[in-house]
């Protein structure tokens with residue numbers, strides 16, 4: 024409670040003015056029960072009056088049970104003081120602002136496109152094939168706890184202070200090596216740590232497009248990336264997909280036809296189709312974009328999963344001394360999405376610009392989170408977790424594929440592994456099928472969520488990472504029954 028604004032006058036005794044000031048604060052909710060008052064000595068000093076005057080004011084209020092002095096602790100407003108308040112004479116109507124009318128197009132559009140708000144919500148009684156977030160049962164919590172305590176004791180209070188916009192340096196160094204192991208040269212390149220892929224991609228769109236610019240991507244593609252591009256006013260053009268990935272001839276035609284700012288691709292375990300583009304096609308995509316001078320943003324979000332094959336070289340690895348490929352990685356699927364940590368590796372100038380953008384957005388990604396992650400990675404826990412994940416997801420993936428073949432009548436099944444399957448439906452709109460399945464307590468992601476045109480209307484994505492083997496069989500058989508009925 025402030026006494027600086029108590030201007031004393033000659034008209035009333037001073038102790039009365041002090042009492043009125045405190046009573047006014049109680050009457051108008053400027054204090055709460057148990058608010059502490061300054062000591063009589065302090066207040067006398069602030070107001071430039073004798074201590075006895077303040078003591079008199081406090082004693083009078085205490086006699087009225089409005090304040091209470093607790094020995095050795097100070098003087099406090101009582102709860103009773105609030106019961107004694109006079110009823111407000113003239114109650115103003117509540118202040119209501121129409122925030123909806125004040126919201127800008129960005130916010131309104133973001134809400135309109137928000138699939139969490141607009142699609143069927145998850146509930147316990149559903150078999151849900153909606154999610155592709157990792158199975159938390161596979162996390163190594165003990166190692167995580169150890170990493171937290173160890174990093175905190177090594178770094179001490181430093182790690183709780185502001186850090187570098189580019190990220191936690193040991194993690195950046197680790198990632199340079201990690202990328203080198205993937206075959207991506209760090210020459211003339213830098214790394215910036217981001218709050219997951221999502222922030223990294225949004226920063227790329229913010230920094231390298233203007234509203235009205237053309238951007239190319241696979242169709243269908245990651246819904247969040249689509250939303251980000253649309254919300255920034257970018258004109259998004261889709262390259263159709265086949266079972267081996269995007270159609271390169273069509274991509275080339277579009278590159279010739281439009282002034283494209285960049286192309287966004289997910290070469291491994293593409294979301295939503297699960298397709299892994301082969302090496303020859305990767306080379307073609309790279310060569311074609313290079314020829315047309317159109318940079319590539321490569322999303323490597325789950326390329327480590329690798330069920331059947333050995334490591335497939337990222338497109339960024341073809342760009343040994345060039346600077347046309349920007350690689351965005353994420354620990355959301357292979358480790359913990361809740362940490363929100365990803366990274367961008369690219370040309371030094373790109374990273375320098377993004378460093379400034381990052382500083383404007385949120386200064387830097389949480390240092391303690393980066394520190395824990397670094398420690399976790401150092402301990403080889405990633406490799407151990409990857410082994411558990413590969414085994415568990417592979418089992419679910421192969422089982423789900425068998426179930427789709429057995430129970431459904433698919434037009435096509437896409438997916439080379441990963442956390443999901445993409446199923447084409449014969450003549451049945453996915454939305455209609457979803458409605459029927461929801462009545463039987465099964466849900467999935469309809470293909471239109473990922474698509475730029477009608478091509479996803481007769482397709483669905485089955486997320487497999489959060490369902491058990493039993494749920495997979497039961498859920499897919501229900502989808503199959505509903506499909507039969509609608510055919």
Ligand SMILES: Cc1ncc(COP(=O)(O)O)c(C=O)c1O
Pocket residue numbers: 155218219220221222245289293294322324352353354355356360364365
């Ligand atoms: C294609 C794709 N990229 C990246 C991500 C990860 O995003 P983030 O790192 O922001 O959690 C996802 C998550 O679903 C995704 O589907």
